[in-house]
Amino acid sequence: MTRVTTSKKAALPSERRAHLIQLAGDLFAEKGFRATTVREIADAAGILSGSLYHHFDSKESIGDEILSAFLDDVLTGYRAAVADSEDARGAIERIVRSSAETLKRHRAALAMLENDWNYFSGQPRFAYLRKAMKEIERTWVQQLERGKETGQFRADLDARLTYRLLRDILWIPTFWRQGRGAGWSSDQISDGLLRLLFDGITAP
Amino acid sequence: MTRVTTSKKAALPSERRAHLIQLAGDLFAEKGFRATTVREIADAAGILSGSLYHHFDSKESIGDEILSAFLDDVLTGYRAAVADSEDARGAIERIVRSSAETLKRHRAALAMLENDWNYFSGQPRFAYLRKAMKEIERTWVQQLERGKETGQFRADLDARLTYRLLRDILWIPTFWRQGRGAGWSSDQISDGLLRLLFDGITAP
DNA sequence: ACGCACCGAGCAAGCGATTGGGCAACCAGG
């Protein structure tokens, strides 16, 4: 008497289901994906752990939805940033602001990538992670190179190294928000970073 | 002569023991502290899990040694950096280079702090973590403020925000080295960051 | 009467930790 339902229940969009993802994401953001147990997720929702499996077929599928939704948003924003800008500096600025905006809505996904990257990226199911990260890198590097060619940026800039420095400096602050009180707004962070980027910290 | 064996075997420096810490550290760096099991550590060493307890009295004590050794190195480097420099810019530069150098030797400790900060910082045993992090922050902020006062750095610089950005941007790259082939040397990272810091990316 | 959302109980696997004992290499005194 095997249930022959249409393979995955993952596709059904339910109110309750979305709420559960939200709750799970909050826990993932605080403790990491692997360190969070299904029982803790269930407790937060006020149900028993087994009941989660009415909505999801595994713990991983919850993580899957959170991560893929995040990367979709990031890439959409980046593509728009590049398309809408006229020069390299404008593109970089749009990318930065788009990132800060997107990251604000996906704290959980970022924490999961930070904490459990090795876990996810090793699994075939999450192969899209590597693919998305490559497009993100390509976008940054292309705009930095473009700026070098047009003389807008320093010619001796190492585009790939600069990308890594910039991406991390941009992604990490989202992480802070959770704990300490001394929170900065995403606009503050964007402005601070852009200022640092274009002017450095040295007095004029 | 104070070698009265504090009833802890933790003090005995053995060849084998150091090797085990090395192996455990590699695993912690890849998977995080909590996610790594004592059985995996033992497997990597070619022994059974119980045999580890001949060398260490707990899994935590392994982490303890790795973390405290790391923080000792960091703080030693920072104190020397501040003492040996004449102005704020020189101090920041020395701090950056000292960090890059120290972090290179303590990948495992850094990964543990990134992944399991909440776990460690909650325990009384690891209270020294918070203390050390406070000294690290104080060192950075003091030098940034000093630079503002002497007019070397922009007066509108948010010292604490800048510290967070800089520390993270500096600490994270150590993380990459593990996987990808396109690794940068710690000098490259230092130079790239310092250049970014002082000059920004804009062409002169 | 039907199905959704959930309960209640439990499974196999794996977890960290600990104990007791075995094995080889050493060093002393005979």
Place this chain on the structure above:
DNA sequence: CCTGGTTGCCCAATCGCTTGCTCGGTGCGT
């Protein structure tokens, strides 16, 4: 050379507990 004790290192086994997950059943709204 032999002996007996000590020490360093490890195995085998197990305890109490947590993990992700399963599955038959139940209350309830429609």
